[in-house]
Amino acid sequence: MPVTQRAPEETLKAVLAEVRARGYRMTPQRQLILETVYRSRGHLTAEAILKAVRKRFAGVNITTVYRNLEMLEEIGYVCHAHLGHTPNMYHPTERREHQHLVCRRCGAVEEIGVKPLIPMSKAVLNETGFEVDLTHFALLGTCRHCRESGAG
Amino acid sequence: MPVTQRAPEETLKAVLAEVRARGYRMTPQRQLILETVYRSRGHLTAEAILKAVRKRFAGVNITTVYRNLEMLEEIGYVCHAHLGHTPNMYHPTERREHQHLVCRRCGAVEEIGVKPLIPMSKAVLNETGFEVDLTHFALLGTCRHCRESGAG
DNA sequence: TTTTTTGCAAAACCTTTGCAGTTGG
DNA sequence: CCAACTGCAAAGGTTTTGCAAAAAA
Numbered sequence: 001m002p003v004t005q006r007a008p009e010e011t012l013k014a015v016l017a018e019v020r021a022r023g024y025r026m027t028p029q030r031q032l033i034l035e036t037v038y039r040s041r042g043h044l045t046a047e048a049i050l051k052a053v054r055k056r057f058a059g060v061n062i063t064t065v066y067r068n069l070e071m072l073e074e075i076g077y078v079c080h081a082h083l084g085h086t087p088n089m090y091h092p093t094e095r096r097e098h099q100h101l102v103c104r105r106c107g108a109v110e111e112i113g114v115k116p117l118i119p120m121s122k123a124v125l126n127e128t129g130f131e132v133d134l135t136h137f138a139l140l141g142t143c144r145h146c147r148e149s150g151a152g
Numbered sequence: 153m154p155v156t157q158r159a160p161e162e163t164l165k166a167v168l169a170e171v172r173a174r175g176y177r178m179t180p181q182r183q184l185i186l187e188t189v190y191r192s193r194g195h196l197t198a199e200a201i202l203k204a205v206r207k208r209f210a211g212v213n214i215t216t217v218y219r220n221l222e223m224l225e226e227i228g229y230v231c232h233a234h235l236g237h238t239p240n241m242y243h244p245t246e247r248r249e250h251q252h253l254v255c256r257r258c259g260a261v262e263e264i265g266v267k268p269l270i271p272m273s274k275a276v277l278n279e280t281g282f283e284v285d286l287t288h289f290a291l292l293g294t295c296r297h298c299r300e301s302g303a304g
Numbered sequence: 305t306t307t308t309t310t311g312c313a314a315a316a317c318c319t320t321t322g323c324a325g326t327t328g329g
Numbered sequence: 330c331c332a333a334c335t336g337c338a339a340a341g342g343t344t345t346t347g348c349a350a351a352a353a354a
Contacts, residue, residue, distance in 0.1 A: 063344090
């Protein structure tokens with residue numbers, strides 16, 4: 001039951017409803033965590049989510065953030081990615097697959113769709129039998145800005 | 153000054169010599185750490201390196217392993233990769249670039265050369281200006297064995 | 305009321321740092 | 330000899346766990 005393509009607010013409402021429908025209770029903490037993750041365009045660390053949530057509900061604890069993210073991953077509404085020498089980054093389960101590009105020099109993260117990656121994933125499948133999932137890890141490199149401004 | 157293509161033992165000797173030539177001292181710990189990394193075909197955690205080294209020199213400390221790996225990375229003889237929910241994996245600086253394939257189900261790690269990745273890195277460069285470095289991160293997916301034996 | 309969820313504190317895990325003592329060159 | 334290196338112990342940063350109190354249904 002993958003999340004279907006919807007406008008952000010509609011998706012959020014649907015997710016809240018589905019979480020409840022699965023028998024989980026809807027606490028203010030949980031709702032705010034979900035809202036934060038679903039309204040953010042980018043990728044957030046647990047710490048960033050906590051910070052955002054605390055602006056609206058002061059007493060929330062980092063443990064609660066982790067526990068909710070874990071639960072939301074289990075039921076498929078949230079994913080995390082390993083972007084390098086940083087804490088894990090969390091984001092809503094994507095409606096379209098994408099890959100992360102992380103700049104080795106400035107740390108900027110950009111996303112690309114999987115389209116340019118499909119030929120290579122087919123080649124890898126043919127050569128090795130390994131089926132690449134293009135959504136979880138990052139590709140390291142040098143972003144345009146750093147490439148054009150710096151040497152080497 | 154990248155490491156050139158040589159037989160493993162010859163590479164090891166050359167690296168030992170070059171480390172010395174750069175003014176670093178050659179302690180038994182350092183030598184054993186280098187030997188362990190260079191003789192292993194795969195990728196090792198700091199803990200695994202420690203274990204291997206201790207078989208031949210009991211008193212070695214994990215701190216020493218980390219410090220030597222850090223030094224060896226600085227001078228370009230060792231690299232590390234983020235392979236997922238595991239500690240960092242260390243390996244000799246590769247004579248040819250490669251990418252890691254990590255199986256989401258069984259955890260097996262395989263390598264592929266960069267050849268099948270070149271078209272995509274060109275596409276990404278054209279589309280976004282981002283220059284992908286194909287050696288540091290892993291691609292997650294499902295290996296042939298798990299794909300053929302399991303469902304979904 | 306009953307089960308889930310929370311907050312706090314503490315632990316776990318991997319990695320780094322400070323320091324005093326040891327050792328390679 | 331003396332700078333580089335090591336081991337130990339302790340700290341750092343991120344994530345997980347145990348447990349009693351609080352809150353949802």
